[in-house]
Amino acid sequence: xxxQALFCSALLMLLYTVLIDAQSSTTSDPNSSNxxxxxxxxxxxxxxxxxxxxxxxxxxxxxxxxFKNSCLLLFEACVNSVAYTPVPLSMCSGIPVGTRRRCAGxxxxxxxxx
Numbered sequence: 697x698x699x700q701a702l703f704c705s706a707l708l709m710l711l712y713t714v715l716i717d718a719q720s721s722t723t724s725d726p727n728s729s730n731x732x733x734x735x736x737x738x739x740x741x742x743x744x745x746x747x748x749x750x751x752x753x754x755x756x757x758x759x760x761x762x763f764k765n766s767c768l769l770l771f772e773a774c775v776n777s778v779a780y781t782p783v784p785l786s787m788c789s790g791i792p793v794g795t796r797r798r799c800a801g802x803x804x805x806x807x808x809x810x
Contacts, residue, residue: 736774742767751788752780753799760799762788 738744746765752773753760760783763769773780789800 736771738767738771742770744768744771749785749788749793751783751785751791751799753783753787754796755779758799759796760788760791761796762791762793764793 743765744767746767748765750763750766750769751760752763752769755778761780762785763772766782769780769782772778783799787799787801791797791800
């Protein structure tokens, strides 16, 4: 029981440190030569080798990327500071894993209602 409490305390301290570090790094110039590397923490049950394809939308664009699994989607969003929002896999229809293309079922034209 004591080991579990110690582990939880250490994990919370690490998470707190990462959050404080992330907050302070957002105020610094990302183009600066002395900017610090980003630390990405994935949950212990995150299996980067699993294969259960997921689809992520790139920001608010109509571009989607197919990922091998949800852990890789989260990892890329953290490492590259790119906001990928999980969307239905059908939006990545015809998109190979690791490729970003126009989302299936999206259009660049605007629809108007009368």
